[in-house]
Amino acid sequence: MAIPRDYDDNPDRYRRGMTASPGAPDLYAALAAELPDGGAVLDVGCAEGVLSRAVAAGSHRPRLLVGLDRSATMLRAHPGPAVRACATALPFADGAFDVVVAANSFCHLTDPRPALREARRVLAEGGLFLAATIAHSDSPELAPVWKPPRTAFDAEDAPGLVRAVFDRVEVRPWDAPMVHLPDPPAVRNYLVARLMPPAEAEISARWVEVPLTVTKRGALILAR
Structure with a gap:
């Protein structure tokens, strides 16, 4: 299963998700540090x-x-340089990059293996592949109303897929309270950002006791 892409049709869902997930910048800061x-x-x-x-x-x-x-819509807000293309057909020469990053992106692919092979192809000798993905047990505090959709690149399965393509793989799990939801509207926004229909999210948010701190679970995968 793959998470649907709606970034052109509904870009506000992505933006709402970034606002509703204060822990997200910490993930990207960790990636930047690598x-x-x-x-x-x-x-x-x-x-x-x-x-x-x-x-x-x-x-x-x-x-x-x-x-x-x-997504052309997403790229219009990117500071650049940026290219519109697909992860399974990268428009770059072999060995063009020292690092390839895939942060919560391969979960959109029905089969991430072609994208992994493309990432390895465009990496220089000794290059680094960095991926981040969530676990099946992400946001356990919301389990009564929501659970992460299963994808082909969840934290439980992704390391094995990466090891089939790369020689050296390190997995750094994360499991920490990262997102504070102070009230029902914040819970609603969090659920809508995770593809729950707005009307359903409105009802579900009423069943959640707030304020609530949500535990984020997943993994950072480093491969060479």
Whole structure:
């Protein structure tokens, strides 16, 4: 199963999700901290450039950071440079990048293996692949009303897929209270951002005791 892409049809859902998930910038700051100074980086599924902004706010300075996304709407807000293309057919030469990042993007693919092979193809010798993805047990406090949809690149399955393509793989799980939802409207926004229909989210939010701190579970995967 793949998470549907609605970034062109409903970009406000993505933006609502970023606002409703205060822990998201911390993830991108962690990714930015792994990037080498002076390297060339490809951000696959870059959306509106949250990684680019995290890099600009951090201490590591890649020589080049290129965003790539299928959504023209998302790319219009990206600070650039950015390219509209698909993760399964990267428009770059072999060995063009020192790092390829895929942060919560391969969950949109029915089969992530072609995208993993493309990521390896465009990496230089010794290059780094960085992926982030959520676990089946993400947001356990909301389990009575919502559970993450299963995808082909969940934190439980992604490491095995990456190991089939890359030689050295390190998995860093995360499991921490990261998102504070103070009231029912915040719960509603959080659920809508996770593809729950608005009317259903409005009803579900009434069943959640607030204020609530949500535990985020997933993994950061580093491969060479």
